[in-house]
Amino acid sequence: MTDADRGDDRLRMADALERQRQAESREAGVLVKAFARDAAAAGIRPEVLTARSYNGSTRVKTQVTGWYLKRDRSVGVGTDGLFYVLSTHVGIAERLRGATLVPDDAPLELGRGARDGESLPLVEAISKRLAGGNDWR
Numbered sequence: 535m536t537d538a539d540r541g542d543d544r545l546r547m548a549d550a551l552e553r554q555r556q557a558e559s560r561e562a563g564v565l566v567k568a569f570a571r572d573a574a575a576a577g578i579r580p581e582v583l584t585a586r587s588y589n590g591s592t593r594v595k596t597q598v599t600g601w602y603l604k605r606d607r608s609v610g611v612g613t614d615g616l617f618y619v620l621s622t623h624v625g626i627a628e629r630l631r632g633a634t635l636v637p638d639d640a641p642l643e644l645g646r647g648a649r650d651g652e653s654l655p656l657v658e659a660i661s662k663r664l665a666g667g668n669d670w671r
Contacts, residue, residue, distance in 0.1 A: 558641065558642045559639035559641070562617070562639070562640035562642045562656055563617070563639070563640055565640070565656055565657060565660060566611050566615060566616070566640045566656075566660075567615035569603075569611055569660045569663070569664070570600070570601075570611050570612070570613060570614070570615040571615070572664060573601055573663070573664060574613065576664060576667065577667075577668070578663075578664070578667055578668055578670075580599045580600050580601055580613050581601070582596070582599055583595075583596050583598045583599065583600055583602065583607075583610045583612070583618065583620060583635075584596060584607065584620065585620040585621055585622040585624075585633050585635060586608070586620060586621050587621070587622065587623070588621055588622070588623060588624075592624050593607075594622070594624050594628050594629060594632055594633050595632040595633070596618075596632055596633050596634070597632060597633075597634055597635065598610065598612045598614075598618055598635050599612065599613050600612035600613050600614075600618070601663060602620075602663075603644065603656075603659045603660065603663055604644060604654065604659060605671065608620055608621070608645075609644055612637070614637075616637035617637060617638055618635050618637055618638060619635075619638045620635070640656065642655065642657075643655050644656055644659055
């Protein structure tokens with residue numbers, strides 16, 4: 535096998551992994567949109583979400599109103615039906631005016647590959663959050 539063949543194999547593998555990630559993200563996106571609809575229909579009150587600074591020392595308000603999916607408030611779903619990772623750069627402007635978040639692709643498993651080893655299937659996180667209603671914390 536030549537270097538060119540190995541390079542082609544790597545490109546094919548990378549393309550396959552990217553297609554798989556995109557398919558998972560589309561599936562997770564459907565779940566997240568359904569969660570936002572179901573939470574609103576169930577009368578679960580949305581709240582202004584906060585984001586943690588990258589170093590973990592500070593939380594700031596964001597422009598997103600929605601629901602946290604994990605008790606550690608690391609991810610959330612906006613009333614817009616989009617998924618947000620709740621960590622951001624925090625400087626003086628963010629402390630004063632709040633942080634502006636950009637939606638992320640939702641994963642089917644929250645925390646996959648994280649250093650703490652704690653992962654949670656998205657469908658389980660959604661189920662727990664809906665079951666917790668307004669008392670969930």
